[in-house]
Amino acid sequence: MKRAAKKNSRAGARAALVILGALVILGCVAWGKLHAGASFLARYEDRDGAPPVDIVESRVEIPGPDRRIRAKLFVPAGGYRRAVLVAHGVHWKGYDEPRLLRFATTLASMGFAVLVPDLEDLGRYELEPRAVDEIEASALWLLEESGLCLRDGRIGMMGISFAGGLSICAAARESLAGRVAYAFSFGGHGDLDRTLGYLITGRMPDGTELRPHVYGQAVVVRLFAKRLVPEDQAEALRSVLFDFLKDDEARARERLGELDPEARKLARLCVDRKVDELGEVLAAGLGEIETDPILSPKRGPVPDCPLFLLHGSVDNVIPPSESVALGRWAEKETDATVLVSELIRHVDLEPEDEEPSWIDYYLAIRFWNDLLTL
Numbered sequence: 001m002k003r004a005a006k007k008n009s010r011a012g013a014r015a016a017l018v019i020l021g022a023l024v025i026l027g028c029v030a031w032g033k034l035h036a037g038a039s040f041l042a043r044y045e046d047r048d049g050a051p052p053v054d055i056v057e058s059r060v061e062i063p064g065p066d067r068r069i070r071a072k073l074f075v076p077a078g079g080y081r082r083a084v085l086v087a088h089g090v091h092w093k094g095y096d097e098p099r100l101l102r103f104a105t106t107l108a109s110m111g112f113a114v115l116v117p118d119l120e121d122l123g124r125y126e127l128e129p130r131a132v133d134e135i136e137a138s139a140l141w142l143l144e145e146s147g148l149c150l151r152d153g154r155i156g157m158m159g160i161s162f163a164g165g166l167s168i169c170a171a172a173r174e175s176l177a178g179r180v181a182y183a184f185s186f187g188g189h190g191d192l193d194r195t196l197g198y199l200i201t202g203r204m205p206d207g208t209e210l211r212p213h214v215y216g217q218a219v220v221v222r223l224f225a226k227r228l229v230p231e232d233q234a235e236a237l238r239s240v241l242f243d244f245l246k247d248d249e250a251r252a253r254e255r256l257g258e259l260d261p262e263a264r265k266l267a268r269l270c271v272d273r274k275v276d277e278l279g280e281v282l283a284a285g286l287g288e289i290e291t292d293p294i295l296s297p298k299r300g301p302v303p304d305c306p307l308f309l310l311h312g313s314v315d316n317v318i319p320p321s322e323s324v325a326l327g328r329w330a331e332k333e334t335d336a337t338v339l340v341s342e343l344i345r346h347v348d349l350e351p352e353d354e355e356p357s358w359i360d361y362y363l364a365i366r367f368w369n370d371l372l373t374l
Contacts, residue, residue, distance in 0.1 A: 033369075034365050034366060034369045035369075036110065036368070036369045036372045036373050037364070037365040037366060037367065037368035037369025037370070037371075037372065038365045038369070039110065040106060040107075040110055040368045040372055041349070041361075041364060041365060041368060043106050043109055043110070044102065044103070044106045044349055045349070047102070051105055051106075051108070051109040052109055053076050053077065053078055053108075053109050053111075054076070054077035054078070055074050055075065055076055055077065055105060055108045055109065056073075056074075056075045056076075056077055057072060057073065057074055058072070058073045058075075059071070059072055059073070060072075060073055060146075062117060062137060062138055062141040062145075063137065063141070064133070064134050064137045065130065065133040065134065065137060066130070067120075069117050069118065069119075069134050069137065069138060070095070070117070070118040071095070071115055071116060071117040071118060071138060072095055072104070072115075072116045072118075073113070073114070073115055073116075073146075073148075074104050074105055074107075074108040074113070074114040074116070075108065075113045075114075075148070076108050076109065076111055076112070076113070079111070080108075080111050080112055080113040080148075081111045081112065081151065082112055082113070082151050082154075082155065082156055082181065083112070083113040083114075083115065083142055083146065083148040083149050083150075083151075083155050083156070084107060084112050084113070084114055084115070084155060084156035084157070084158055085114075085115050085116075085117070085135070085138055085139050085142055085155060085156070085157050085158065085167075086100070086103065086104050086107070086114055086115070086116050086158045086159075086160070087116075087117065087119060087135050087138075087157075087158065087159040087160065087163035087164075087166065087167050088100045088116065088118075088119060088122065088123075088160055088163060089122065089159075089160040089161025089162055089163050089164075089187075089347060090122045090125050090127070090161060090162050090163075090219060091122070091123065091161075092123055092124075092125070092242070092245060092246045093123070094118045094119065094120070094122070094123035095116045095117065095118040095119075099347065099348065100116065100160065101116075103160070104116050110372060112156070112372075113148045115138060115141075115142050115146070115148075117134060117135070117138040119131050119134055119135070119163065121134075122162065122163060124242075125219050125222050125223075125242065125245060126222075126223070127162060127192065127223065127291065127295055128292075128295075129292050129294040129295065131163070131166050131295075132166050132169045132170050132294055132295065135157075135159070135163070135166055135167055135169075135170040136170040136173050136175060136176065139155060139157060139170060139171075139176055139179075139180070140175060140176070142155050143155055143176075143179055152181070153179065154178075154179050154180055154181040154305075155179065155180060155181060156180075156181050156182055156183075156184065156374075157170070157171050157180050157182070157183045157184065158183075158184040158186065159183075159184070159185055159186065159188055160186045160187065160188075160347050161186070161187050161188060161317065161318065161346070161347050162188065162189060162192075162318070163188065164184075164185030164186050164187060164188020164189070164309075165185060165188040165189040165190060165192065165295070165296065165297050165322075165326075166188075166295065167183055167184075167185065167188070168183050168185055168188070168297040168303060168307065168326070169294060169295065169296070169297050169300055171183040171303040171305060172297070172300050172301045172302065172303040172304075176303075177304055178304065180303060180304075180305040181305060181306075181374055182305050182306045182307070182308055182371065182374050183303050183305055183306075183307050183308070184307075184308040184309075184310070184371060185307070185308070185309050185310070185323065185326065186310050186347055187310070187311055187312060187315055187317070187318055187323075187344070187346050187347040188309070188318065188322065188323070188326075189296070189297075189318050189322045190296065190297055190298045190322045190323070190325045190326035190329065191296045191297075191298045191299070191322070191325070192291045192295045192296045193289050193290060193291055193296065194322070195318055195319070195322060196220055196223075196289045196291070197289055198210075198212060198319050199212045199213075199216040199217050199219075199220050199279075199317075200212075200217070200220065200279050200282045200283050200286065200289075201279060201283060202275075202279060204319050204321045205321055205325065206321065210314065210316050210319055211275060211276075211316060212275060212279070212316050212317075213275075213316045213317045213346075214270060214273045214275050214278070215245065215317060216316070216317045216318075217270065217275065217278050217279065217282065218241050218244055218245055218270045219245070220282060220286075221237070221241055221266055221267075221270060221278075221282070222237075222238045222241050222242070222245075224285075224286055224289075225237050225238050225263075227285065227286060228262075228266060228282075228285045228286070229260070229262045229263040229266065230260070230262065230263075233259060233260050233262065233263040234263075236258055236259055236263060237259060237263040237266060237267055239255075240252050240255045240256065240258070240259065240263075240267045241267060241270060243255065244267075244270055244271055249271055252267070252270075252271050253271055256268060256271075265281070266278070266281065269281065297326060297329075298325065298326065298329050302329070302330045302333040302334055303330075303334065304334065305334065306334055306335040306336070306337070306374065307326070307327070307330050307334060307335070307336045307337070308337045308367070308370070308371045309323040309326050309327050309336065309337065309338045309339070310323070310339050310341065310344070310367060311323035311324075311338075311339070311340050311341070311344070312340075312341060312343075312344035312345055312346055312347075312348075313340050313341060313342050313344070314345075315344070315345070315346045316346075317346045318346070320340045323338055323340065324338060324340065326338075337367065337370060337371075339363055339364070339367045341360060341363065341364055341367075342356050342357075342360045343356055343360050343361070343364050
């Protein structure tokens, strides 16, 4: 209880610092111009506070390419300025993931109607082209069937973690041409092959190294299990690692005995968090990785809308170099705003430093303000 109280106290202090920092840096005049960005960050940090507006939550089903897509809607009761689609990352809780729900309800409290589809493949830690198809189908439903697209015939598209890159892929599709106000990637990838290669080697394109997170490595093992162990052991290995990724490490350890030696070695390296040794085994077992180009924004067209790319400075699931590369890729054809921030740990709005600088807050406020007022 003391730890929780201390954490909430620090979160409240950070929320106050966001507003105070904006006042100190910019003065009262500039504060008025950046109110949306500061308000969003303050509301997101206020984890225990009730939303300042009434939000109507409902559930809908959306026709998908080959199955119906469950989704949640969050609509502020007093009206909204734009409808936005928020795609969740690779996480077993899907559209019920707590950080995602806090993000969606914070957006709704700012005056946005928010649609959150449940992307089942991403909920199973799979990266398949169908996820892009389902993001596209959800966007079209929001545009054409929801009755929520009222402002200018366009919606915002937001994606978290791997769904950040996948949402940009969807936003570039012909069916959405001229219909997307912006695409926002929060800790997303530009090239999936390059990202998965980083998770194996820890090396970024410029040659610098950042020790990868075992969570990302476990996803790689699941994705390529049939290339790493005998085929009859692949599903058992994937199942054990699913328990590990669900934060049920005790059960994953209990099940190691179900696996044959090759699969057991890989699973044990994951649960023991032997990142370096696991990387060596993956490099030897996989060699070059080639995924479907549909899953990599940089291998397709640039969307005809502004891009907003936000990344943590030491993100070791998807490295910050991915957002930087995406910005360079897009800037010749559209507006691309890139922020690599000290205030983020992968897709958590949590500072890396216990005492982040005023400039970090100012840059974050300005980024969110530009996005939320478009």
